[in-house]
Amino acid sequence: MIQGLGSVSAASWDACAPSGRGDEDPHNPFVSYAFLSALEDSGCVGKQTGWAPLHILAEGGDGALLGAAPCYLKSHSMGEYVFDHAWADAYERAGGRYYPKLQVAVPFTPATGPRLLVPDGPRAGEIRDHLIAGLRAVRQQTGASSIHATFLQETDLDAFTSRGFLRRDDQQFHWFNEGYATFEEFLAALSSRKRKVIRRERRDAVLHDITIEWLTGPEITEAHWDAFYAFYMDTGSRKWGRPYLNRLFFSLIGERMSERVLLVMAKRSGRYIAGAINFIGDRRLYGRNWGCIEDHPFLHFEVCYYQAMDFAIARGLDRVEAGAQGEHKLARGYKPVITSSAHDIADPGLKRAVSDYLAQERRYVLEAADELSSATPFRRGEE
Structure with missing residues (x-):
């Protein structure tokens, strides 16, 4: 011991x-x-x-x-x-x-x-x-x-x-990559009505000139961690009362394992407004924490779920694990596990x-x- x-x-x-x-x-x-x-x-x-x-x-x-x-x-x-x-x-x-x-x-x-x-x-x-x-x-x-x-x-x-x-x-609810070459191939496996819903959610999530970035490895700077930590604290304080992770933790994983980290960051009018942290395995992508300082319809789904699926497809990963609970994930292609x-x-x-x-x-x-x-x-x- x-x-x-x-x-x-x-x-x-x-x-x-x-x-x-x-x-x-x-x-x-x-x-x-x-x-x-x-x-x-x-x-x-x-x-x-x-x-x-x-x-x-x-x-x-x-x-x-x-x-x-x-x-x-x-x-x-x-x-x-x-x-x-x-x-x-x-x-x-x-x-x-x-x-x-x-x-x-x-x-x-x-x-x-x-x-x-x-x-x-x-x-x-x-x-x-x-x-x-x-x-x-x-x-x-x-x-x-x-x-x-x-x-x-x-x-x-x-x-x-x-x-x-x-x-x-x-x-939990996990998303399985059945060898999809593109997100559209995944959508083709869904019912017509569900395809339309997801396309609308993705479109509406990035209205108001919102752009999405993927950051991993040396692309992640302390400024990115500062922005993400502000999101984490804002949302985590409302969700849990006291978030578990401190600012130093994010700097340390940035130093020690940044190649295993994916930050999905949303930006509007030149500043970051939301983000999600994921960890990259050899076969799976693990979604962990999300936060935002502006509320926009469907932005949570886009940053946490759809972008993770896009990344898994691009990297050839088998699965996205999006954390605990959340039956709302079911309608977005995640399956109970x-x-x-x-x-x-x-x-x-x-x-x-x-x-x-x-x-x-x-x-x-x-x-x-x-x-x-x-x-x-x-x-x-x-x-």
């Missing part, structure tokens, strides 16, 4: 990240040393924020890093996007102490990715065992009530649930109650996903 990434090298941490199996993304930017260290070095995570780093390491006899799990000791349930406030309230009303808890996650980031960072190889299963055993040992050592591993890939989900963790399902987490609760009574609840919740989530899948805007037979 380490209390921050400063005691390991970027090369050894990143070497543990899986290379991508099946349809998983070979490079998930959020578990990279660059992203996680930027959160720590900027002070966005730390004991003072209720996200105290307690990363779990598996090391060989020679001290070489064989595997790792990004883990945090939490004193609250904010910034996770998998909600357990009701569990905490019920347990504390019954006389228990729910906090602290352990969170195996990427802070403030509802994107599926690896959580047990173990490279492929004959010892992979053994190393996962060591990491999960390490998590349980740290839970006992810290007096944490529970372990929560969120937004899991299938390999990690199987590892946790086969070792007694409870499975929890939720859903199940996301999963795993939970280990020390108190047997609370674990039984949560297990019963999750069984019912999972049935509802799967039924809702099936129902929403039938409401997509794609053509069915002849128009």
Whole structure:
């Protein structure tokens, strides 16, 4: 266990990240040393924020890093996007102490990715065992009530649930690039009525002489970060009350991983008025934060969704993940996708109650996903 990434090298941490199996993304930017260290070095995570780093390491006899799990000791349930406030309230009303808890996650980031960072190889299963055993040992050592591993890939989900963790399902909406050469090819797959709606939204979004820019790598300057941070603070303050990320964090990711960042910026009358930040994987584009200082009809859809789809098509990316929630994405070509987490609760009574609840919740989530899948805007037979 380490209390921050400063005691390991970027090369050894990143070497543990899986290379991508099946349809998983070979490079998930959020578990990279660059992203996680930027959160720590900027002070966005730390004991003072209720996200105290307690990363779990598996090391060989020679001290070489064989595997790792990004883990945090939490004193609250904010910034996770998998909600357990009701569990905490019920347990504390019954006389228990729910906090602290352990969170195996990427802070403030509802994107599926690896959580047990173990490279492929004959010892992979053994190393996962060591990491999960390490998590349980740290839970006992810290007096944490529970372990929560969120937004899991299938390999990690199987590892946790086969070792007694409870499975929890939720859903997001992702856009899939079915080999489209252009955005118009994507529109051709939709019903006529939906095509017209999207074309109108895109047209109306850039009325009043609004232009859209893509910025990545060295094109992103501190002036761009200043503008984006103003959008983030304005919109985030109204949405959450207190945005999670500070200005230094954006400068650090600009220094450390700008080639994995896409800023979509909207400009009117010579000044930036809105923007969205995305992170670029090898196969996927991950939309994260949006903000604006002027309200224009459909500009949110254009900057966050349609421009992301355009970029994915241009780069040949397989998928756009646009973050948590948002059934409005369905009408714009995004499809429901199940996301999963795993939970280990020390108190047997609370674990039984949560297990019963999750069984019912999972049935509802799967039924809702099936129902929403039938409401997509794609053509069915002849128009």
